[in-house]
Amino acid sequence: MQTTNPQSTATRAIFVRLTTEKERTEFYASLDGPKWWINGKRKDSDQGWVEVFRDSWWKCIFCGRDLAASTDALVEATEEHLVPRSLLEPNGVEPSVAHNMAACCASCNVLKGECIPAKDHPCWKSRQAYVKECYRFISSQRLKQYLRYRDHVEKVLRERAGE
Numbered sequence: 001m002q003t004t005n006p007q008s009t010a011t012r013a014i015f016v017r018l019t020t021e022k023e024r025t026e027f028y029a030s031l032d033g034p035k036w037w038i039n040g041k042r043k044d045s046d047q048g049w050v051e052v053f054r055d056s057w058w059k060c061i062f063c064g065r066d067l068a069a070s071t072d073a074l075v076e077a078t079e080e081h082l083v084p085r086s087l088l089e090p091n092g093v094e095p096s097v098a099h100n101m102a103a104c105c106a107s108c109n110v111l112k113g114e115c116i117p118a119k120d121h122p123c124w125k126s127r128q129a130y131v132k133e134c135y136r137f138i139s140s141q142r143l144k145q146y147l148r149y150r151d152h153v154e155k156v157l158r159e160r161a162g163e
């Protein structure tokens with residue numbers, strides 16, 4: 001179990017995925033401290049994405065990939081709700097506000113999915129710490145995918161190279 005001791009911020013968060021409405025309401029009710037994800041202007045879906053990407057310097061908030069490097073990168077990119085809509089909406093909290101949104105590359109978005117840090121982890125207390133912990137989780141998911149696929153990728157590349 002994680003501790004709520006603020007000095008334990010280096011402790012890696014366990015990530016969880018909530019599946020029922022009951023889990024989501026109980027989880028949200030148990031969060032204490034400042035709720036940074038409710039702050040900022042509401043983003044409308046038509047024009048709001050430009051502001052979201054501009055606020056993120058057109059880079060993925062997690063891995064830093066340049067989303068303006070090509071049209072493909074931008075087309076695939078997503079508007080990330082840092083604290084997922086699936087947690088906020090059942091609790092009557094508006095998810096699409098400035099502090100809860102960021103630009104995110106397609107792969108980081110898929111790797112993060114609906115997973116969130118366990119409720120007692122201190123990263124919930126600041127946006128920066130939360131983003132950092134999410135990036136650590138995404139990186140661990142990316143490593144799992146790498147280990148799963150690397151042999152296949154090598155085989156395909158060798159075949160294509162005629163080796």
Ligand SMILES: [Zn+2]
Pocket residue numbers: 060061062063064065104105106107108109
């Ligand atoms: Zn990314």
